[in-house]
Amino acid sequence: MQFEVFSLLPEVFPSYLETSIIKRARERGLINVRVHNIRDYTHDKHHMTDDTPFGGGGGMVMKPGPVFEAIESVLELVTPPSLPQPFDQTQDKPESNIPIILLTPQGRVFNQTIAQELSQHPRLALLCGRYEGVDERIREHLVTDEISIGDYVLTGGELPALILIDAIARILPDVLGDPTGAQDDSHAMGLLEYPHYTRPPEFRGWKAPDVLLSGDHAKIEKWRREQALLRTFNKRPDMLEKTELTKEDLKFVESLKHALSNVEGSKVERP
DSSP states (O other): OEEEEEESOGGGSHHHHTSHHHHHHHHTTSOEEEEEEGGGGOOSTTOOOEEOOTTOOSSOEEOHHHHHHHHHHHHTOOOOOOOOSSOOGGGSSOOOSSOEEEEEEEEEEOOHHHHHHHTTSSEEEEEEOBTTOBOHHHHHHTOSEEEESSSSOOSBSHHHHHHHHHHHHTTSTTTSSSTTTGGGSTTTTSSOOOOOOOSOSEETTEEOOGGGGSOOHHHHHHHHHHHHHHHHHHHOHHHHTTSOOOHHHHHHHHHHHHHHHTSSSSOOOOO
């Protein structure tokens, strides 16, 4: 899978992309990340990519020219000419099968479902906003999607771009050492992930659950499923309403509700 990243601060990316799982995935050719400096597509001696907003106000706005030229050049796009008003803006976009994603607080909030959706594309373009944002014509006539990583504001889209790359890459086949590792992650199965333990079996008097040391894989799987349900029930009960549960799951959740009604507080403890 190929990621095309468009940024005013390309120096932000190498340190993260050269570490751990992402580095190994790149070395094995499972993903390729190309970071493009938008300033390289300016034509003035100062390489200006921003200007003051029309109508006044604080801050600066990313100019449309360098952004359009950068993305069109790299993706080899041809943008349709301006159409008379009024027009359907969804048709006034460059023809491309490559999602062009603007990282912005105004976008749809990123989650595991969106990561899975985007992982189906062989190539993605990620546009990192800066300053007060981008000229609206970029949003209207160039990008095809807008994504936010949460209801807060950062100084730029570089960190969100790295988050998307990481979350999407780990879904791809062979990126993780464990073939089913991504399937068991929190949110991937609609629940929060079950607890993990490793050596030593006892630490400062705290013991790992006996079932995990039993070697009985059926009991281990049952325990893990119930612990995922319990953790979700305690921390994110809203997720249970959106997840398809088996009859056994529903029976277990009902037992948790019954236990909760019989104890003070709002948390059921792990058995």
